[in-house]
Amino acid sequence: MSLTETLTQHLSGSAVKNITAWLEEPKYSEYRSELMEMIEAEKWQELEDSFFKVIEFGTAGRRGTTGIGSNRINNVTIGESAQALCIYARSFDDKATDKGIVIACDTRLSSPELSRYVARVCAANGFKTYLFDNFRSTPELSFAVRHLGAMTGVVISASHNPPADNGFKVCWTDGGQLVAPHDKGVLKVAEEIKEIHAVDFDEALRAGKISIIGAEVDGAYVAAASSQAEGMARDLQIVYSPLHGAGQTNVLPVLQKAGFVNISLVEDQMVPDGSFPTIEGGKPNPEEKVANDRAVAQLLAEGADIAITNDPDADRIGVIVRQGEEAEYLTGNQAAVLATDYSLKKLQEKGVLTSKHYIAKTIVTTDMLKALADHYGATLYGNMLIGFKYIGELILSKESTDETFVIGGEESYGLLKGDYARDKDGATGALPLAEYAAELKQEGKTLYDRLLELYAEHGLYVEKLANAYFMGASGFETMQTVMAKLRANPPIMLGGHQVSGISDYQTLERRDIATNQVTSIDCVQGNVVVLEFDGDARRRVTIRPSGTEPKLKFYIQWFEESTDTVAIRTQYKDVESHLENLSKTLEGTLLQ
Numbered sequence: 192m193s194l195t196e197t198l199t200q201h202l203s204g205s206a207v208k209n210i211t212a213w214l215e216e217p218k219y220s221e222y223r224s225e226l227m228e229m230i231e232a233e234k235w236q237e238l239e240d241s242f243f244k245v246i247e248f249g250t251a252g253r254r255g256t257t258g259i260g261s262n263r264i265n266n267v268t269i270g271e272s273a274q275a276l277c278i279y280a281r282s283f284d285d286k287a288t289d290k291g292i293v294i295a296c297d298t299r300l301s302s303p304e305l306s307r308y309v310a311r312v313c314a315a316n317g318f319k320t321y322l323f324d325n326f327r328s329t330p331e332l333s334f335a336v337r338h339l340g341a342m343t344g345v346v347i348s349a350s351h352n353p354p355a356d357n358g359f360k361v362c363w364t365d366g367g368q369l370v371a372p373h374d375k376g377v378l379k380v381a382e383e384i385k386e387i388h389a390v391d392f393d394e395a396l397r398a399g400k401i402s403i404i405g406a407e408v409d410g411a412y413v414a415a416a417s418s419q420a421e422g423m424a425r426d427l428q429i430v431y432s433p434l435h436g437a438g439q440t441n442v443l444p445v446l447q448k449a450g451f452v453n454i455s456l457v458e459d460q461m462v463p464d465g466s467f468p469t470i471e472g473g474k475p476n477p478e479e480k481v482a483n484d485r486a487v488a489q490l491l492a493e494g495a496d497i498a499i500t501n502d503p504d505a506d507r508i509g510v511i512v513r514q515g516e517e518a519e520y521l522t523g524n525q526a527a528v529l530a531t532d533y534s535l536k537k538l539q540e541k542g543v544l545t546s547k548h549y550i551a552k553t554i555v556t557t558d559m560l561k562a563l564a565d566h567y568g569a570t571l572y573g574n575m576l577i578g579f580k581y582i583g584e585l586i587l588s589k590e591s592t593d594e595t596f597v598i599g600g601e602e603s604y605g606l607l608k609g610d611y612a613r614d615k616d617g618a619t620g621a622l623p624l625a626e627y628a629a630e631l632k633q634e635g636k637t638l639y640d641r642l643l644e645l646y647a648e649h650g651l652y653v654e655k656l657a658n659a660y661f662m663g664a665s666g667f668e669t670m671q672t673v674m675a676k677l678r679a680n681p682p683i684m685l686g687g688h689q690v691s692g693i694s695d696y697q698t699l700e701r702r703d704i705a706t707n708q709v710t711s712i713d714c715v716q717g718n719v720v721v722l723e724f725d726g727d728a729r730r731r732v733t734i735r736p737s738g739t740e741p742k743l744k745f746y747i748q749w750f751e752e753s754t755d756t757v758a759i760r761t762q763y764k765d766v767e768s769h770l771e772n773l774s775k776t777l778e779g780t781l782l783q
Contacts, residue, residue, distance in 0.1 A: 194230070201235040203664065206242040209261040213242070218387050219267055222259050229259070236663070243664035245382070248374040254349050254358030254740075257301050264301075264349075264357045266308055267387065272359045273309045273345065274388065275381035277316035279373070280342050287342040290364070291319030293404075295332040296347035297437045297504040300465035301357050302326065306347045307392055309359075314400040315388040318342075324405040326463060328441040328505035330607075330616035333366040334412045335404070337612070351476035351502040352740065354466050367583030367613035371715065409440070415611035416441070416618045417448040421537040424629035425450045428495040432457035432486040434475040435464045436503030438617055445618035451625055455493055457485050465503070475502055477509025477604055478656075480520055487511055487518045497628050497638065501617045506579075507604040508620035512628075512639045519639045524557035524654045526624060527600030529638055531560055532645060533627040534598045534608060535567040546570055549589070551582045551599035554714070554721070555746040558729045559645070559652035560600065566649065569597065576696065576717045577735065579605050583613035598623070602654060602746065646763065647756040652729070653766045657745040657774040658737075659782060670736045670743055673781055677720050677734060682780050685724070685732075686773040692723035732777060745777055 192200075194214075198207045213219040213226055229238055241260025246253050246268055253272055257264045280287040292313050296302035306322065313320045321339060323332075329346045336344040342364050349356035361369040361377070369377065395401040429446070431454050433439045439461060446454060459469055467475045470482050477483060477500045490498040490513055498518075500509040510526050512519045521529070531550055538544035549570040552560050555577055564571035575581035582599040589596065598608045605615030608623055628638050646652070661669045678697075683690050683704070694701040696719035699712040705726075717735070724730040729750035737744050747770050753759055 198230070201233075202239050203243055205244060206239050206664070209242040209245065210238065213261065216385060218271065218385060221266065225259055240663040243667070248369065248378050252358055252360035252369065254352065254356065254360075256355050257357050264305075264359070266305075269305050269309060269347070269359050270312050270387040270389065271381040271384045272361075272377065273312040274316055274384055275377045276343060276345070276361060277313055277318050279377045279380050284342060284364075288317045289319060290340055290342040291321060293321040293323075293332060293335045293339060293341045293344040294346075295323045295327040295329070295335070295344070297329070298326045298435060298463035298465050299347070299349060299357050299503060300354060302347045302465065305357060306345075308389065309345055309347065310401050311389040311392050311395065312387060314395040315390040320395070320401045321404045322401055323408075324403050326437045326440065328437045328617065329360065330416075330506050330612045330614050330618065331408070331412045331441055333362050333612040333614040333616075334415060335408050336362055336364065337366040338408060338411055339404075346504065348504040350504055351474065351478070351507065354473050362614065365583070365587045365613055367587055368578070368580030370580050370584050409444075412441070413444050413448050416445045416609075416616065417622070419609040419611075419619050419622055420449040420626065421534070421623070422626045422630055424626065424633055425452070427451060427453065427497070427625060427629040427632060428493070429454045429625060430457065430486050430490045430493065430495045430498040431455070432460040432483075432498070432500045433505065434470060434477070434482060434500055434502065435460055435462060435467050436475060436501055436505055437463075438501030438505035441505050441616065441618045442499065442501055442508070442621050446621060446625060449622055449626075455489060455495060457489055460485060467503075477502060477507055478523065483509055483511060483520070491516070491518060496632060497625070499621050499625075502604075505617040506615045508606065508617040508624075509604060510621075510624050510638070512637050514637055514639050521638065521642075522654065523600070523602045523604035524559070524652070525642055526604065526620065527552070527602070527606060528557060528559050528563065528645060528652075529627055529642060530606055530608065530620065530623040531563050531598050531600065532641070533623045535563060535569055538597065539567055544569065547593055548595050548597050550597050551575070551585055553577050553579075553581065553601045554719075555733050555748070556600055556602045557652050557654055558748060558750065559649060562649040562652070570594070574712075574714050576715055576719065577601070579607070579615045581715070582607070586610050586613060602656065643759050643763075647753050647759050650753050651749075651751040651759070651763055651766055653749045653751070653763060653770060655747040655767070655770040655774055657747070657778060659743045659745070659778055660741060661743065662741050666741050670741075673743060674718060674720065674734070674736065677781060681720070681722065685722070685780065686769075686776045688724040688730070688773075690722050690724060691726045692721075692728070694721040694723070696720070732773075734781070743781075745774060747774055747777075
C-alpha cells in the first residue's frame with residue numbers, strides 16, 4: 192500500500208492534502224523527518240488535528256498550539272505569514288520596505304525565538320526591520336508602528352491562551368489590527384509561497400537590516416498613554432500583577448508616570464515565564480477568577496483598595512475591588528461602564544463635552560454604554576462585530592472628521608482611552624479606573640459602590656459569557672453543524688422567554704418573528720447569530736465560534752428595570768442566577 196493510500200485510509204481528504212504538501216514542498220523540509228516519524232508511529236488523531244485545515248486568520252490573527260502541522264504555530268506558519276505580509280504590504284505602498292516593520296513578542300515560551308525568526312524573514316524580504324530588545328505589550332507594538340512611521344507590525348503572542356499556544360498578530364500602518372480585506376489577502380499570498388527566505392540574524396544586525404529598539408519607544412509610549420490622565424486624586428493602594436507577562440512594561444510604568452506610587456507588586460508573578468507556574472491550570476486570563484487568586488489574596492491581606500491584573504501581552508485588564516472584607520471582581524463589561532462613566536464625566540466637568548465626542552463598543556459589549564452615551568449627550572458606535580480591530584478601524588475612519596474618540600471597550604476585558612494606539616491597552620484601561628477609584632475613595636465610596644449607583648440610575652444591564660469546547664478536527668465540524676442547525680431551526684422559546692427577533696450576520700439580515708419583516712444589518716459579515724427576547728433588543732443571546740480557540744461562545748445580555756436602589760445588589764444577583772439557568776438551557780437546546 193502506498194503512503195497516500197495509507198494516509199487516505201486513516202485521515203480526512205484535507206489532512207492528506209496538507210500532509211502531502213508538507214512532505215513534498217521545499218518550505219516544509221525542516222519538518223519532513225519529524226512528520227514521517229509521526230506517520231510511522233500511526234499517530235492518526237494527532238495528525239488529523241494538526242493537518243485537517245490551514246490555520247486561519249481569526250479574530251486576532253493566527254493563533255493556536257505550537258508544533259508541527261498546517262493547523263499549528265511553527266516556523267512555517269509563522270514564516271510564511273511574515274513573508275506574505277511583506278509581499279502584500281509592498282503591493283499597497285512602493286515605500287513599504289523603507290517604512291519598515293516593527294516586531295514585538297510577549298513572555299511565552301517560544302516567543303523570543305519566533306520573533307527573531309520573523310525578523311530574519313522580514314529582513315530577507317527587503318524590509319527595514321525593528322525588533323524590540325525584550326518582551327513588550329501588544330498595545331506598545333501598535334503605538335510603535337505609528338511612532339516610527341512603519342508600514343506594519345507583528346507581535347508574537349497568544350494573548351491569554353494556555354502555555355502550549357502562540358500566535359502571529361498583525362497591525363497595519365495605522366497601528367490597528369489587520370481587518371478585511373487585508374487579513375484574507377495576506378493568507379492568500381501565504382498559500383502561494385513555495386519557499387521562505389530568511390537571513391542570518393547576526394549578519395542582518397551588523398548590516399543594519401535589523402535594528403534593535405527599546406528605551407526611546409518605551410519613553411514615548413509611556414508619555415502618550417499617561418497623558419490620558421484626567422484627575423488629580425492619587426491616594427489609592429493598588430495591588431498589581433502582570434501574571435508573568437508583559438504588563439510590567441506598559442501598565443505599571445504608565446500608572447507610576449501618572450502619579451500612582453502606592454503599588455504593591457505580586458512579586459512571584461513579576462517573573463516573566465511562559466509556563467505561568469503560579470496560575471492554577473496555567474491559563475493567564477484575567478477573565479477567570481482563578482488567575483487572579485494571588486492578587487486577590489494580597490489585596491485582602493494588605494487591605495488595599497483595588498487589584499489590577501493583565502494577560503501576557505497586557506492588552507486586557509482585570510480589576511478587583513475590595514468591598515469591606517470581600518473581593519468584588521469587575522467583569523469586562525462593568526470595567527467598561529465605569530471607565531466610560533469617568534471619562535465622559537470628566538469631559539462634562541471641563542465643559543467641553545459635545546455630541547462630536549464618541550465612544551465605541553462591539554455588539555456583545557454591554558448596552559449600558561448606550562445608556563451612558565445618551566445620558567451625557569455623547570455618540571455611541573456599537574454596530575461592530577466581536578474584536579477590538581473593528582474599533583480600531585472605526586477610529587481610522589473618523590480621523591478626517593470633526594468627531595473625537597474618547598474611549599472604546601469590549602466585554603473581553605479590553606479598553607482603550609485616547610487614540611495614541613489602535614488596539615486595546617491594559618494601561619489606559621487601568622488608568623481611568625485607578626483615577627476613578629481614588630476620587631471615589633475621597634467620598635468614602637468604591638468603584639463597586641459607584642457601579643451599583645449607575646445600575647440604580649440607568650437600569651440593570653447584566654451579562655454572562657458561556658463557552659462550549661470542541662477539540663480537534665471533529666470538534667471543528669461539530670461547531671459548524673451547530674451553527675447550521677441554529678440558522679435552519681432556531682428556537683422559538685428559551686427558558687420561558689419568547690424569541691422575538693433573529694439576526695444572522697452571515698446574511699446581514701434581521702427577521703422580526705411577530706411580523707416576519709426582514710431588515711438589513713449595518714455591519715460586516717461574520718459567523719454570528721443573535722436571538723432577541725421579549726421584544727427588547729437589550730435582551731439577547733449572541734452565538735458564534737471563537738476566532739482564536741476551539742469553542743462556541745454564548746454571550747447573554749439582559750436588561751431589567753431597577754426596582755429598589757437599596758436592594759439593587761440583590762436584584763443583580765437574582766438576574767445573574769436567571770442568566771445561569773438560561774445559559775444551561777441554551778447549551779442543552781443547541782447541543783442535543
